[in-house]
Amino acid sequence: MNIKKQYEVIVVGGGMTGSWAAKEFTEKGFETLVIERGKEVEHIKDYSTTYNAPWDFKYRDYDSKEVKEEQYMQRLKYNFDASSKQFYVNDKEHPMETVKGKPSRWFRGFQTGGKSLIWGKGVYRYSDYDFERNKNDGNGIDWPIRYKDIEKWYDYIEEFIGVCGTNEDLDHYPDGKYLPPFEMNAVEKAAKKRLEDHYKDRVFAPNRVAHLTKIKPGTFKGRSECMSRDMCHTGCPFGAYFSSNSSTFPAAKLTGKLTMVHNTIVDTLIYDETKSRVTGVKVIDANTNETTEYYARVIFLCASTLLSTSILMRSKNDTFPNGLANSSGVLGHYLIDNHKTVVGTVVMEGFDDKYYKGFRPADLVITSFRNIKKQEKDFYRSYGFWGGARRVGINPNQIGIGKKFKEKLTKPGDWVMRIYGFGESIPYYDNKIELLEGKKNKWGLQIVKIDAEFKENELKMIKDMKEQAQEMLEVMGLKDVKVTESIPIVGNSSHMVGTARMGKNSKTSVLNSFNQCHDITNLFITDGSCMPSLSYKSPSLTIMALTARACDFAVKKMKKGEL
Amino acid sequence: MERREAVIKISWILKSVFLAPTVLTVLQSCQHEVKQSKDLLVFNDNQDSLVKAIADTIIPRTNSPSASDVNVDKFIDLLLNDVFDERTKQIFLNGLSEFDQNCKSVTGESFTNLSEPEQHIYLEKIDKDIMQKDYDELVPFYYTFKHLTITSYFSTEQGVKQNLNYIPIPGPFIGDIDLKPEDKIIIGNKM
Numbered sequence A: 001m002n003i004k005k006q007y008e009v010i011v012v013g014g015g016m017t018g019s020w021a022a023k024e025f026t027e028k029g030f031e032t033l034v035i036e037r038g039k040e041v042e043h044i045k046d047y048s049t050t051y052n053a054p055w056d057f058k059y060r061d062y063d064s065k066e067v068k069e070e071q072y073m074q075r076l077k078y079n080f081d082a083s084s085k086q087f088y089v090n091d092k093e094h095p096m097e098t099v100k101g102k103p104s105r106w107f108r109g110f111q112t113g114g115k116s117l118i119w120g121k122g123v124y125r126y127s128d129y130d131f132e133r134n135k136n137d138g139n140g141i142d143w144p145i146r147y148k149d150i151e152k153w154y155d156y157i158e159e160f161i162g163v164c165g166t167n168e169d170l171d172h173y174p175d176g177k178y179l180p181p182f183e184m185n186a187v188e189k190a191a192k193k194r195l196e197d198h199y200k201d202r203v204f205a206p207n208r209v210a211h212l213t214k215i216k217p218g219t220f221k222g223r224s225e226c227m228s229r230d231m232c233h234t235g236c237p238f239g240a241y242f243s244s245n246s247s248t249f250p251a252a253k254l255t256g257k258l259t260m261v262h263n264t265i266v267d268t269l270i271y272d273e274t275k276s277r278v279t280g281v282k283v284i285d286a287n288t289n290e291t292t293e294y295y296a297r298v299i300f301l302c303a304s305t306l307l308s309t310s311i312l313m314r315s316k317n318d319t320f321p322n323g324l325a326n327s328s329g330v331l332g333h334y335l336i337d338n339h340k341t342v343v344g345t346v347v348m349e350g351f352d353d354k355y356y357k358g359f360r361p362a363d364l365v366i367t368s369f370r371n372i373k374k375q376e377k378d379f380y381r382s383y384g385f386w387g388g389a390r391r392v393g394i395n396p397n398q399i400g401i402g403k404k405f406k407e408k409l410t411k412p413g414d415w416v417m418r419i420y421g422f423g424e425s426i427p428y429y430d431n432k433i434e435l436l437e438g439k440k441n442k443w444g445l446q447i448v449k450i451d452a453e454f455k456e457n458e459l460k461m462i463k464d465m466k467e468q469a470q471e472m473l474e475v476m477g478l479k480d481v482k483v484t485e486s487i488p489i490v491g492n493s494s495h496m497v498g499t500a501r502m503g504k505n506s507k508t509s510v511l512n513s514f515n516q517c518h519d520i521t522n523l524f525i526t527d528g529s530c531m532p533s534l535s536y537k538s539p540s541l542t543i544m545a546l547t548a549r550a551c552d553f554a555v556k557k558m559k560k561g562e563l
Numbered sequence B: 001m002e003r004r005e006a007v008i009k010i011s012w013i014l015k016s017v018f019l020a021p022t023v024l025t026v027l028q029s030c031q032h033e034v035k036q037s038k039d040l041l042v043f044n045d046n047q048d049s050l051v052k053a054i055a056d057t058i059i060p061r062t063n064s065p066s067a068s069d070v071n072v073d074k075f076i077d078l079l080l081n082d083v084f085d086e087r088t089k090q091i092f093l094n095g096l097s098e099f100d101q102n103c104k105s106v107t108g109e110s111f112t113n114l115s116e117p118e119q120h121i122y123l124e125k126i127d128k129d130i131m132q133k134d135y136d137e138l139v140p141f142y143y144t145f146k147h148l149t150i151t152s153y154f155s156t157e158q159g160v161k162q163n164l165n166y167i168p169i170p171g172p173f174i175g176d177i178d179l180k181p182e183d184k185i186i187i188g189n190k191m
Helices: A016-027 A065-070 A133-137 A147-161 A186-198 A244-254 A305-314 A402-409 A456-476 A540-559 B021-032 B045-058 B072-082 B086-107 B116-131 B141-153 B157-161
Strands: A002-012 A032-035 A204-206 A258-261 A264-272 A277-285 A291-301 A342-348 A354-357 A364-366 A383-391 A415-423 A432-440 A446-451 A479-485 A523-525 B174-178
Touching: A002 A016, A002 A277, A016 A032, A016 A244, A016 A258, A016 A540, A032 A291, A147 A244, A147 A540, A186 A204, A186 A342, A186 A364, A186 A383, A186 A415, A186 A456, A186 B174, A244 A258, A264 A291, A264 A305, A291 A305, A291 A540, A305 A432, A305 A446, A342 A456, A383 A456, A402 B045, A415 A456, A456 A479, B045 B072, B045 B086, B045 B116, B045 B141, B072 B086, B072 B141, B086 B116, B086 B141, B116 B141
Parallel strands: A002 A032, A002 A291, A032 A258, A291 A523
Antiparallel strands: A204 A364, A264 A277, A277 A291, A342 A415, A342 A479, A354 B174, A364 A383, A383 A415, A432 A446
């Protein structure tokens, strides 16, 4: 056992929220250690595939038998391919379990930046309608904060990461600090008009995404504008989308206060019963299995929803026999994900002489229109659609062979509008994770079992989503409307949150309104596990804002000597 | 997304009503004696010639390369070996064999023995029959073959650069431009 030096702050996890914690603490002058369980990925230098063409890959966009075996789950992610597989874990090395009849997926990226290298980049402010959803329909517990508590942190994050989009003046879809949006194409402009003329309650607008579209010289240090390659999932050498690698970690490094260790897995937190505080972490070297202890005044868990909770479960002791900081008993429960099952397409006629240049790495959004201000349907919560129009490229599925056909193949095909829905699920106590007794991974750590499913409420919502997708596509284009629905699978949206929720009451929540454990004041959790509910909007911006807000709170307390 | 390999769920093959069981036996016994080239993993030389002939009838040489000029046959061979499971591989190989038996039944000749114009006429009819129908999960052999040929061709450097408007770094996205009749598909490095 090695015993290493004392830091002021330890941040567990070098992904999206961990990098924010690192930036905030180091910029305030605190010696900070970031512990990342995966490999080091240095911005630009380690984006090994980013300039590759399809023909540079032996199997092009197919997964070899070896990849199918080693990354059997990760490969199901939409942006997994030969150019991005290095940013996803090896499933054989990192197994998980599910429950029979309740399929679930768990997409993971173990490296500097975590999943911020391969995320969807959608960033949305939650409105008070989102924060009050639990309270109003009685499912789950009330959020301990409201929009006014987080608004300035949304501003702060957006200004740093760079978000492009439009202001829409909708109270359920709060506006922010935006760079110019990605342009819409001719078909999308026409579809927008048709949709918004037909429905007074729906907006079809460029998505809000963490991309630099147009920036002023000298802003967004070290980053530049999007070159519309749509190669984000390989890492962007222009730093045009927000990743921890391109943005927050470089800022933290500049301070000289950051120490970062890689390939280092947190086994347990070290708890001092006499002081009711955590004093450090016990870690395992992923390569050598050697164990080490690091100490700090304050610990931030930013290891991802399931992994931060797993660390607390592993750290159980006599005081907390059901998991550290779990006097409430809710740790591991109320796991939530968005369901993403409805996809629809329509062929848009009449724009044969129109095209676009570049490959826009972002879609458009149809903002929520269900159950917003009052309960009006036979299901709780709401949903939105995303999508856009493209011309069909190389299309082998048409009649023809020979020279003329070869020529025809090279011409842009039909315009197809495609939309897909994301729906909010209510929080359920019995959607949960557990650590399996007796089943361990190669580092001797218990394997996580996900026991979660979408239920009747979500299935009712999906039915409505399907009907609305059909209707909206008919309004947009009429021809060849096709709407399909797949089985909803927890984890498939990569928006898993909950399992260590915030709340006003220490009997029903793990964290207080500043992401501080009710039970252990120098322990904070600011990744997705803190969320008591999940809107239909992706949680990324909200957990980044909550992280910066929690850091600000902790810094003030530390300076006063209260932490 | 679901795009990759969706089309590979071939478990239904073009069945020829003209096919006599005796033809099948003769053909199979012949194939066992054919030796395999060193640079092929799955196909024997006969199968490879047949794959090249069908692929080049779909994508012939013009002022840009044909399918076999850019080794589409070798890529399909590689996929059968390293990517698809054993069952899919066998279904594909059976489909290839049945394709040729069908050709023999209809024309009296193996596809590779037909002249180029004859190959075109024969395949055009098969193509129309197969491609005009809608399929769910199960698609006929030829449908899969055509898909593999075309997508493989347009994932090769020459297939892309000599036929399409290849722009790997387009610059800021422009949403609305006019398309002229001579304009080609703009393509980058995204797979």
